[in-house]
Amino acid sequence: MRNTITFARGGVHPHDYKSLTDKIPIKNAPIPAESIIPMHQHMGSPAECMVQQGDTVREGMLIGKATSAFSANIHSPVPGVVKEIKQVYLPNGVKGKAVVVAFEGEFDQSGKLQELLNWKDMSKTDLMDRIKQMGIVGLGGATFPTPIKFSVREGTQIEYFVVNGVECEPFLTADHRLMLEKTDDILTGIQIVERILTPRKILIGIEENKPDAILLMEEAVKDKGLDIEVIPLKMKYPQGDEKQLLVSLIDRQVPSGGLPMDIGAVVSNVGTIFAIYEAVVLNKPLIERIVTVSGYCLKNPANLKVRLGTKIGELIEECGGFAHAPAKLISGGPMMGFAFADPDTPVTKGVSGIIALSKKEVKSPSETPCIACGRCIASCPMGLSPTVIYKWIEHGEYEEALAEGLMDCKECGCCGYVCPAHIPLVQGMKLGKIMTRKKKI
Ligand code: SF4
Ligand code: SF4
Structure with a gap:
């Protein structure tokens, strides 16, 4: 039994429900006949729409341009024709402009032999530029634009680059599967970030309910002779929050209103690291992500590789539909996610999971007065x-x-x-x- 650590103050231990999907390999979701691509899939200002109704778009083409440093480029996930531009509700309930693309024509990248770019020949500025051009944002749920996160203030030395493989929300297993299936690519992504941030130390934090991922990461790090420490963590929610993770791993508290950089640290989720690998090595914009589709109401819960803009209802169909009518649909995890009802709601960069909860799981007994229990x-x-x-x-x-x-x-x-x-x-x-x-x- 290994010693594991966690943060001391607060936190809870909800049932994790991860066994529904954590042993099932990631599979490709079908290419949607119609993709709904919002211009606001990130923290910060929406991207400016670059296309009009009737335009032909290619896979990976820039269709939304970042409007500020706190914004991100948006690319077409499929080739096709712009059917319309309309207002839609995002999974978090915010309304915004979206480009609707009807799929037609040939893929430029998918299914083609891909040239691997030699990132070791690229300068730090070129690497940062590639990450920016490819629209990379934090995929753990916060969708913070990655180029901003990696912009180290003049004179600041990053002591720790922390890779977040915690995934503490119940039901979600997308990061777990990614660590098992894309181990080497994630390690390459980490080395790319190392080139940008030049941290003194690199840590990968993984909760102990993913022993196979801990072992695989440790072995791969050793095989490659990398100076990276894999640290198993005791299970506790919300350890996946970067502030809690930093307390767990380096025992430092981000000040109120501050950022991890204020204590010499940068944290990135494993999904983001994989997206950075694809952006830099495969020259691929952020047009798809892994989504856990789970819950006891679903016939066949799964982790799906999904083109952004796919309607959530199509993912539910891909999972065999519902065995029982759900009482609630949640985008993200059940602790911090957003309830939604419309199956046409599109998957965006921030959607890590779709969870169908039964009546039993959403039981909400009536509110009673506070008993000052503390x-x-x-x-x-x-x-x-x-x-x-x-x-x-x-x-x-x-x-x-x-x-x-x-x-x-x-x-x-x-x-x-x-x-x-x-x-x-x-x-x-x-x-x-x-x-x-x-x-x-
Ligand atoms: S929701 Fe806010 S107030 Fe409640 S436990 Fe979390 S941080 Fe504290
Ligand atoms: S009953 Fe009151 S003190 Fe106890 S947990 Fe609820 S709000 Fe807090």
């Missing part, structure tokens, strides 16, 4: 007092909620998960943030 406080990894913040928000006292640390809330859901009174604490935090922005407090 469990929400004990569970909060950010050291907040959710019950106090919630009460301020309930009373419209947003300044007081801010003073209690509302903006440090990660919306991880731990407090709501443990609350015996079933008080919708996280919804309260979300509302509080919206209101403080609206009121410009």
Whole structure:
């Protein structure tokens, strides 16, 4: 038995439900007859649409141009013709412009023999430029533009580059499968990032419920003679959050309102690293990603390699449809994901999973008064007092909620998960943030 570590403050241990998909190899989802490609698939401003109705597009063609440093390029996932440009709801409920492409014609990259580019001959600037051009953003869910994350301030030495293989949300196994099936490519991606960031140390954090991935990564690192440490972590949610992961691995706390770079660290998810490998070595833009489609309501849960813009309903069909009608569909994981209802909602860069939950799994007994048990406080990894913040928000006292640390809330859901009174604490935090922005407090 190996010693494992984790973060000390707060956190919960939900059932992980990973056995539904963690032994099943990734398979390709069908190419959609119609792709719906939103211009806003990342944190920051939407991309500017570069095409019009009737235009012919090629696989991987730039169809949305980044409008600022906090934006990202968008590429067509398939060859075809622009059928229309319309407003759609994204999986997170935000409305925005999307290009609808009807699939036709030949693929430029898929199924073709690909030339591997020699990234070792490329300068740091060229590598960064490639990552930017290819529209790479964080694929762990936050969709933070990767070029911004890798832009190290003048005079700053990155001490740790941390690779996030934690995947602590229940049901999700896309990163786990990727580590098993694309081990060497991920290690190449890490070496590319090493060239950019020149960190003193590289760590890969993986939770102990993925022993095969830990072993495989360790063996591959050893075989290649790389100076990378694979660190097994005790299972605890929300360890996949970069702030918690940094506490677990290097025992450093990102300051309130700060970034990992403030403590000399950069964190990237394994899916992002794989996308960087494809962008740099295969010259491939971010046009597909791995999505876990899971839940006991589904006939055949799976991990699918999906073209961005595919309608979620088509992924559910690919998994054999529903064995039982779901009570709730979630984009992302059940702790931090977004509920949605429309099966035509497209997969975007930030969609790590589609989870179909049954009535039993979404049981929500009625709310009762707070019994001041303090469990929400004990569970909060950010050291907040959710019950106090919630009460301020309930009373419209947003300044007081801010003073209690509302903006440090990660919306991880731990407090709501443990609350015996079933008080919708996280919804309260979300509302509080919206209101403080609206009121410009
Ligand atoms: S949702 Fe916010 S307040 Fe609740 S436990 Fe997570 S960080 Fe703390
Ligand atoms: S866990 Fe729920 S009942 Fe207990 S103190 Fe927090 S809000 Fe109140």
